[in-house]
Amino acid sequence: MDFDRRTLIAGSLAAAGFAARAEAQTPPPTASNALPPGLPQPHETIDLWPKGPPARLKAALTETVNERSADALVTDRAVYGITRPRLAVFRPDRPNGAAVMITPGGGYRWIVVDKEGYEIARWLTARGFTAFVLFYRLPGEGWSSGADTALADAQRAMRLIRHRAKEYAIDPERVAAMGFSAGGHLCADLSTRFAARVYDPVDAADGLSARPHCAAPIYPVVSMDPAIAHAGSRNLLLGPAPSLQDAAAHSPDQTVPADAPPHFLVHAEDDDVVPVENSVRLRAALKARGIRVETHLFANGGHGFGLHRAIGKPVEAWPDLWRAWTRTVGFA
Template sequence: MDFDRRTLIAGSLAVAGLAGKASSPANAQTPPPTASKALPPGLPQPTETIDLWPKGPPAHLKAPLTETVDERSTDALVTDRAVYGVTRPRMAVFRPDRPNGAAVMITPGGGYRWIVVDKEGYEIARWLTARGFTAFVLFYRLPGEGWSSGPDTPLADAQRAMRLIRHRAKYFAIDPERVAAMGFSAGGHLCADLGARFAAKVYEPVDAADKLSAKPFCAAPIYPVVSMDPAIAHPGSRNLLLGPAPTPELEAAHSPDRVVPADAPPHFLVHAEDDDVVPAENTVRLRAALKDRKVPVEAHFFANGGHGFGLRRAIGKPVEIWPEMWRAWARTVGFG
């Protein structure tokens, strides 16, 4: 796709008018997940969202769900929200003051039990926008909540989200080719799954956006769940994704390291070797699979960091440099 400076400027000039239109009642979108706790002063919260499915998700539920947000923090100045029961999957949009033309779709973790809003969503989105990237935090449907699409439920949302970002690229002043994926923990599994199965048909097309590719420009699974092999799998994620007694064939189909294609996007991997929740062997196996298929990959293993360090829990440790390492790597593959 062609994308030049004139297109970028035109898109930037259109943002103000289109933002007003998008927030009008006729074009109302589902608001971001919220909790009853008062938010810290001065901490920017997203107000713009994009619903993924205009007529509802392409699957049905066994029983009704109620979207629920739990605030897990007891600190008045720090939020740590988790959302579950998502029936209207959507993206929260973070726009930079000066777009650099690149976008990142973020898939937070939560063990497929819930989706972590702040630590692995909004915080990294703010970091990215401060550096010119447009960020989209994806609130995807959870596979263990009774959707008829089963373990492909999150992937359907991730594919659709990538296509929608590209379809609306001019509106966000971004290059439709330069849309990356970044995910954490179980969201890292979704990121890696998208990097491996971007072309898998997991839903029927619903509009023109679905004619576009769902392949990320590059992918960054951070301390990811990867393998469904019981020897190294995160038990909770595996159970909620595949059920209590999956077949070997189902395990293989949903282990990104076992289905990586030769045309997978470049990958950037980070894991702490003292991770006691998701063993670092998950990242080791994904790196080996990418290397075997000659897919560009850079991997960093830190001695200390534990699990779920994101940004806030990495402060003061060597692992805190991982975002800048990703940014430097992104330039080497033509993204940053």
């Protein structure tokens, strides 16, 4: 699709109309605690499913947000019980035409709001990217769609971003995926199974591709092999005793298609939560298929470093390395 100044102008003009429409959307997850000053919070959201998610629940859920930080100036929220999956939107002052869909981690037990969501979104918007933080349904909370629950939300979200690209002054061809930890698994699942039919189409948006332009799984859960799997994510995704077939089907290193997008991988070798072998296996699978992949393995960094926990360590270079890499694959 063509992207030019008219697209930018159309997106700017559409913003006012969208603001009114956004009022009808489900608000972003929040907690009762006062928010620290000076940190932009999202005011726009996009509900993924106008008539509700395409799956049944075993029992009712209540969306719950827990504030885990004891520091009044640093928020560290986690949300679970999501029944209205949605995108929280961060608009840059000067859009560069590219967008990033962020899938935060949380071990498929909850979704981390700040460290792997809003903090990343603010960094991106400061550099011209439009950022969409995905609050996806958790597969272990009783959805009939089982292990494909979060993937259905990710596919739908990618298609909706493209469908509404003009409203955000973005090129629908330049929408990337970035995910962290279990959200890195969802990112890799999307980048390898973007064409899998995990829900029935609901509107025109579902005629669009869910394939990201490029993908960045950061310290990702990848393999469901018990030898290197993150046990909590594996159990909540697949249950306590999955078959070998199910484990393989939900291990992105075993589902890489010939048309997978370029990948950017980051992991710390001293990660004691998600072994670095997860990224190593994904890299090997991508290379075997001839897919472009750049990999950065840092000796130190641990798990869950995001942005602020990486400060002062060599691993803090990863966002700038990602940004430089995106230029090599025609994204930014």
